[in-house]
Amino acid sequence: xxxxxxxxxxxxxxxxxxxxxxxxxxxxxxxxxxxxxxxxxxxxxxxxxxxxxxxxxxxxxxxxxxxxxxxxxxxxxxxxxxxxxxxxxxxxxxxxxxxxxxxxxxxxxxxxxx
Amino acid sequence: xxxxxxxxxxxxxxxxxxxxxxxxxxxxxxxxxxxxxxxxxxxxxxxxxxxxxxxxxxxxxxxxxxxxxxxxxxxxxxxxxxxxxxxxxxxxxxxxxxxxxxxxxxxxxxxxxxx
Numbered sequence: 001x002x003x004x005x006x007x008x009x010x011x012x013x014x015x016x017x018x019x020x021x022x023x024x025x026x027x028x029x030x031x032x033x034x035x036x037x038x039x040x041x042x043x044x045x046x047x048x049x050x051x052x053x054x055x056x057x058x059x060x061x062x063x064x065x066x067x068x069x070x071x072x073x074x075x076x077x078x079x080x081x082x083x084x085x086x087x088x089x090x091x092x093x094x095x096x097x098x099x100x101x102x103x104x105x106x107x108x109x110x111x112x113x114x
Numbered sequence: 115x116x117x118x119x120x121x122x123x124x125x126x127x128x129x130x131x132x133x134x135x136x137x138x139x140x141x142x143x144x145x146x147x148x149x150x151x152x153x154x155x156x157x158x159x160x161x162x163x164x165x166x167x168x169x170x171x172x173x174x175x176x177x178x179x180x181x182x183x184x185x186x187x188x189x190x191x192x193x194x195x196x197x198x199x200x201x202x203x204x205x206x207x208x209x210x211x212x213x214x215x216x217x218x219x220x221x222x223x224x225x226x227x228x229x
Contacts, residue, residue, distance in 0.1 A: 033216050033217075035217070037220070042222065043205060043207075043222060043223040043225075044220060044221070044222040044223060045158075045207065045209075045220035046220075047115055047217060047219060047220075050216065050217050091157065091158070095216060097216075100146060100163070100211055100216075101160065101163070102148075102158075102160070102218060104157045104158050105157065106156070106157045107156075107157050109155075
């Protein structure tokens with residue numbers, strides 16, 4: 001069975017603070033993909049990152065960074081120096097390697113206040 | 115990534131009417147398209163998966179006769195909500211994926227309100 005858990009329902013921070021969004025997953029597959037998407041108030045899901053299960057190298061893209069820990073089945077997302085434009089709902093998702101279906105977490109709503 | 119459009123972005127209809135939502139992949143050959151439904155403050159719920167030229171595969175609990183999906187080309191899929199009722203009011207989102215592609219790219223969504 002596949003399952004993605006985003007325990008943080010809502011987080012509020014003040015601009016310029018760093019914030020980490022947690023994602024924990026469950027799967028029996030040995031090979032899979034993990035994703036993060038951003039859903040701003042407009043509604044469109046924006047692709048942020050894809051990570052293969054066999055690549056545990058952490059990634060940094062500007063103010064965004066991702067920490068993939070296979071040992072703890074976590075794929076956490078950190079925003080450094082948050083900005084008001086980062087306010088959105090963020091979804092973590094898992095996709096088995098051999099099956100094109102996404103399993104989404106429940107999402108974390110991030111509020112960045114000026 | 116792919117650019118995906120949906121039309122209309124918002125639709126309001128009377129109970130009992132049918133509504134068609136289009137999903138277009140503008141720059142990408144979408145061999146597979148997905149339709150999701152999202153209730154307020156909730157996650158995405160997969161309704162069905164469609165491969166170009168084939169019948170859609172519906173998730174458990176989704177009525178195939180109520181939510182008609184057509185994926186006639188590599189760039190267009192349609193979702194028709196037949197005999198819509200107020201409980202069908204929701205945010206409907208499509209996504210696309212290509213041959214051998216592991217990522218889904220999402221459309222902007224369609225907000226359906228049934229009065």
